[in-house]
Amino acid sequence: MMIKKFSIALLAAFGVGGFTSCSDYLNTDKYFEDRVTIESVFADKERVEQWLAYAYSFLGGDNADVGTKDATRNSFTFDDCYYYGDRDINYDSKEGSQLSYEKFRLGEYDENSWNGAWDRCYKGIYQASVFIHNVDKNPEMTPEEKLDYKGQARFVRAYYYWLLLRRYGPIPLLPDEGVDYTQSYDDIATPRSTYEECAEFISNEMLQAAKEIQYLTRNGEENVARPTKGAALATRAYALIFAASPLANGNNDEFAQQMVDDQGRRLLSPEYDESKWARAAAACLDVMNLPGDNHGYRYEVYTVSANTADVGPQSRPTITPPYDPEFSDQDWPKGWRNIDPYKSYRDFFDGDASPVNNPELIWSRMANDGNGMNDLSVHQMPRTYGGWNTHGMTQKMVDAYYMADGSDCPGKDREIGRGDGSERLKGFTTLEDMKEGKYPELGAKYSEFDLSKPDKDQPGVGISLQYVNREPRFYASVGYNGSVWHYLNRTETKDHNVKTWYYRGDGNGFMNNQFHLRTGIGVKKYVNPRDVNGNIVWRYEPAIRFGDILLLYAEALNELDGSYQIASWNGEETYTISRNIDDIKRGTHPIRIRAGLPDYAPQIYANKDELRKALKRERMIELFAEGKRYWDLRRWKDAPVEEALDIYGLNIYLNENQAEDFHTPIPVYDLRTTFAPKMYFWPITHNELKHNKRLTQAPGWTTYD
Numbered sequence: 001m002m003i004k005k006f007s008i009a010l011l012a013a014f015g016v017g018g019f020t021s022c023s024d025y026l027n028t029d030k031y032f033e034d035r036v037t038i039e040s041v042f043a044d045k046e047r048v049e050q051w052l053a054y055a056y057s058f059l060g061g062d063n064a065d066v067g068t069k070d071a072t073r074n075s076f077t078f079d080d081c082y083y084y085g086d087r088d089i090n091y092d093s094k095e096g097s098q099l100s101y102e103k104f105r106l107g108e109y110d111e112n113s114w115n116g117a118w119d120r121c122y123k124g125i126y127q128a129s130v131f132i133h134n135v136d137k138n139p140e141m142t143p144e145e146k147l148d149y150k151g152q153a154r155f156v157r158a159y160y161y162w163l164l165l166r167r168y169g170p171i172p173l174l175p176d177e178g179v180d181y182t183q184s185y186d187d188i189a190t191p192r193s194t195y196e197e198c199a200e201f202i203s204n205e206m207l208q209a210a211k212e213i214q215y216l217t218r219n220g221e222e223n224v225a226r227p228t229k230g231a232a233l234a235t236r237a238y239a240l241i242f243a244a245s246p247l248a249n250g251n252n253d254e255f256a257q258q259m260v261d262d263q264g265r266r267l268l269s270p271e272y273d274e275s276k277w278a279r280a281a282a283a284c285l286d287v288m289n290l291p292g293d294n295h296g297y298r299y300e301v302y303t304v305s306a307n308t309a310d311v312g313p314q315s316r317p318t319i320t321p322p323y324d325p326e327f328s329d330q331d332w333p334k335g336w337r338n339i340d341p342y343k344s345y346r347d348f349f350d351g352d353a354s355p356v357n358n359p360e361l362i363w364s365r366m367a368n369d370g371n372g373m374n375d376l377s378v379h380q381m382p383r384t385y386g387g388w389n390t391h392g393m394t395q396k397m398v399d400a401y402y403m404a405d406g407s408d409c410p411g412k413d414r415e416i417g418r419g420d421g422s423e424r425l426k427g428f429t430t431l432e433d434m435k436e437g438k439y440p441e442l443g444a445k446y447s448e449f450d451l452s453k454p455d456k457d458q459p460g461v462g463i464s465l466q467y468v469n470r471e472p473r474f475y476a477s478v479g480y481n482g483s484v485w486h487y488l489n490r491t492e493t494k495d496h497n498v499k500t501w502y503y504r505g506d507g508n509g510f511m512n513n514q515f516h517l518r519t520g521i522g523v524k525k526y527v528n529p530r531d532v533n534g535n536i537v538w539r540y541e542p543a544i545r546f547g548d549i550l551l552l553y554a555e556a557l558n559e560l561d562g563s564y565q566i567a568s569w570n571g572e573e574t575y576t577i578s579r580n581i582d583d584i585k586r587g588t589h590p591i592r593i594r595a596g597l598p599d600y601a602p603q604i605y606a607n608k609d610e611l612r613k614a615l616k617r618e619r620m621i622e623l624f625a626e627g628k629r630y631w632d633l634r635r636w637k638d639a640p641v642e643e644a645l646d647i648y649g650l651n652i653y654l655n656e657n658q659a660e661d662f663h664t665p666i667p668v669y670d671l672r673t674t675f676a677p678k679m680y681f682w683p684i685t686h687n688e689l690k691h692n693k694r695l696t697q698a699p700g701w702t703t704y705d
Contacts, residue, residue: 038134045140051131052149055156056225058124059365060372062117063163065543065627068375074630075376078105079642080397081625082518082671106674111683111701117167118688121160125174128157133177144214151212155227155235158205161198162235166242166631169259169681169698170195170267191261191694195268199243203283206236207569216290216298217357224355224366224540230290230298231363233569234544237283241552244276244559245635247680253637255677258699277556278564278577284553285577286569287362287546288586299546301590302353302360303332304343310445314488314529315343319440319472321596322405333590341596342441346476350528351539362544373526374536380479380523382500382508383515385487386533389508392519393478395648395665398466400620401474404441406598409466415648415665425465426660434460439468441475443484456656459484459499464663472596477624479522481650481663486529489537503656510652518668519649525625542626547591551619554587558611581605588615591622634680643675676700 041047066075076082082105103109131153135146164171172190179188193201210232218226242248250272259267290298306318318340321328327335347353348360355361381387399412411424429439434446444460455461467480479485481502488496502520504510509520528537563578584605592599604610616636620629633639646667654662678700686704689695697703 038130039137042134042137043139045138048131048135048138048141048149051127052153055124055127055131055153058120058127058160059156061120062114063120063160064365064372064541066376066541066625067372068379075627076391076625077630077633077643078673079633079645079647080394080400080620080629081523082392082394082647102672106672107676107679111697112685112687115682115685117163117682118685121164122174124160125157126179128153128160129174129176132157147212148214151209151214151232152227154205154209154212155232158202158209158232159227159235161205162202162239165195165198165202165239167682168684170198170261172692172695173198173201185691186693189692189694191263192267192696194265195248196243199239199248202239203236206232206239210236210569216292219356221356224361225364227363230287231544233283233286233290234362234549236569237280237287237549237552238544240276240280240283241556242631242635244273244280244556246637247635249273249276251637253677255680255699259681260696262694262696274560274562275564277559278562278566281553281556281560281577282564282566282568282575284549284556284587285575287549288553289568292359298359299362299549300333300359301547301550301594302344302348302358303339303594304347306338306340307343312488314486316443318343321472324598326599327593333593336593336596339594341594342472342476344594345473348545349476349526349539349542350531351537352528355540360546361540361542362546362549364540364543366540373539373541377527377531377536377539378533380525380527381531381533382479382485382498382522384500384507385485385490385495385498389515389517389522391523392517392649393521393523394519395521395650396645397620397624398474398478398480398521400617401478402471402597402621404469404471404596406471409470411466415667416645424664427465428659429461429463429465429468431455431458431461434458439463441470441472442468443475457499459497462659464659466663473621475524477523477525479524481520483522483524485524485527487532489530489532489535501656502650502652503659503662504653505655509655516652517649518652518671519647520652520662521649523625545626547594547622548626548628550587550590551615551622552587554584555612555615555619557584557587558608558615579608584611588618591618595622639679640675640677643679644673647671647673 041051068075104114132150135141135149135153138146141149161171161173170192173193174190179190209227210229213227213229213232215228216230218224218228248268250270251268252270256266256268256270261267287299288297292298307315308317309315310317319342321336321341329335329337331338348358355364355366378386379388380391381389383389396413396416399409401409403409408420410422411419412422413419414422414424429442433439434444434449437446439460442460442463444458449458463480463482467474467478479500482499484497484499486497490496500508500522502509502517502522508516510516526539528539530537557577557579560577560579563576566575566577567573568575585599588600600611600614604614616632616638619632623629633642648665649668651662651664651666656662678698681698683701684695684697686702689697689703
């Protein structure tokens with residue numbers, strides 16, 4: 001990306017949430033007609049604000065972590081859910097077009113399509129670099145303001161590099177002051193740096209940003225999208241975790257051997273270095289140890305207090321998890337006695353939890369763009385009430401969720417050859433079950449039933465026994481066949497709390513168009529009980545949250561054999577980093593307790609391989625639909641196996657008279673699966689390769705003719 005060094009032609013910017021009077025700051029025509037000098041811009045505080053907001057503006061679109069499929073295709077990965085339905089047809093493979101999700105899934109896009117992230121990131125890097133080198137010139141700002149703004153710009157510049165590293169692998173690191181566009185392409189050509197060099201650069205920049213940023217907390221919704229010290233330290237932890245993971249640490253496979261710069265230098269380290277895991281764990285601990293009010297910690301996972309009142313579907317009485325001798329009799333954070341595990345998880349994502357002072361939210365782009373969080377909810381909602389009905393969860397994802405007592409569901413992963421020999425449960429809930437108060441997790445109360453209606457229309461009746469007695473996160477995330485969607489913002493009470501079936505011929509089941517779930521299993525995560533199309537509860541993007549950092553901390557510690565002494569981010573203490581079970585539990589316990597699940601068995605903690613499997617599964621469940629698993633499968637080098645397995649779902653071609661067979665998983669053959677090594681990293685466009693003669697293409701992708 002060739003960028004100008006001394007002046008810019010400011011473009012028409014689109015907004016990014018979280019800045020006061022954003023429309024004024026981004027109204028470039030108000031101040032600029034073509035070009036203006038750096039000196040005149042940075043002499044005016046309002047223009048300084050505008051410049052910083054413009055540097056942030058490139059975080060939307062392809063650079064968002066969570067959103068609908070048109071912009072954020074990796075919100076889901078391929079083994080957990082399919083963005084399908086309304087992208088079945090094959091759109092032209094051109095920049096800015098809407099490609100079929102299948103083409104994306106199979107790696108059939110080309111080097112010059114769907115590839116706007118590279119350009120957006122480097123534009124943002126340039127804007128932030130100019131800001132860092134010039135904000136001190138402003139005579140209207142206090143030294144503290146200048147330092148904080150510089151830290152924000154340094155954060156966003158390093159964050160763009162982080163997004164590039166995650167997507168494209170090793171990338172060129174530009175000179176700090178920018179590139180002088182007056183020189184020839186040959187003179188300013190820049191090769192890829194190694195993965196380790198990129199991660200170290202991001203780590204150092206985020207460390208500096210954390211020292212410059214003046215705030216641990218941003219008050220007010222207008223400031224939530226501004227980074228804090230915690231956001232900088234958390235992104236630093238991400239970069240170090242990825243550098244420690246198998247893709248970049250001790251990778252000597254054929255793909256890694258071909259991943260070289262223009263001089264033939266290997267860009268993915270073939271030598272394994274365990275200390276990288278220790279540094280990553282220490283970086284997570286830096287976030288975990290940030291101070292908060294009343295001598296506590298700044299961050300903790302979000303919880304909702306236990307509730308005994310019944311005020312309708314949005315707030316049923318708390319369903320107490322099965323008794324656990326460790327967690328049932330203690331209050332949060334040592335147990336779940338005084339919290340509601342279901343609502344604690346659901347409300348964090350559906351808009352009921354405010355982003356302001358949320359103890360788990362570390363950083364968010366807020367609403368990101370027009371294809372963001374609200375549009376995501378509409379795509380998940382059933383078609384009969386205005387949704388697009390196009391996000392089909394896979395059977396593999398359904399099976400990942402635990403039973404309420406922490407055991408595996410019967411028949412887990414049977415179809416993909418990983419089962420324990422058990423059979424899936426058969427049969428369905430009955431009206432008598434509801435009358436006896438069975439299965440309260442289904443949210444049905446017999447006292448509220450209208451018995452003049454058929455049994456099929458009664459909440460909780462006719463539900464496959466595969467979907468009962470599951471953990472709370474299951475009910476917050478899975479739109480299983482026969483579940484209730486609330487639509488509490490609809491005008492007519494009769495239109496509230498609608499039981500939705502995916503049998504063929506039942507309105508949201510198979511039909512001869514694109515608006516049906518290819519797997520017969522819907523997605524409820526992010527959908528608020530009050531949501532209806534045209535009246536969606538506003539919610540924020542969970543770009544960085546504390547639950548993720550806790551699981552990364554446990555993962556990094558689990559990989560260690562030795563013990564390491566590592567200084568904290570501010571040098572005020574030295575951590576002893578080792579595979580200490582009590583330390584690992586500091587990462588796992590908050591997640592398990594909030595989920596209403598018992599702890600892992602001692603033998604799991606004692607075995608590094610078994611705990612690794614458990615933590616990968618925990619991340620699959622806890623971070624479902626948050627844009628994490630796509631990258632996790634790549635950094636773990638698990639994608640060649642996990643993304644190549646056949647996709648299983650329900651037999652959507654059957655009607656309610658064949659209910660048992662409908663719920664028997666079958667391969668979904670029109671959802672083809674594959675993984676090729678070239679899909680570890682995204683390709684570089686031919687145009688960029690032409691401009692930069694030292695830039696090498698990722699293995700498996702083509703260069704220009």
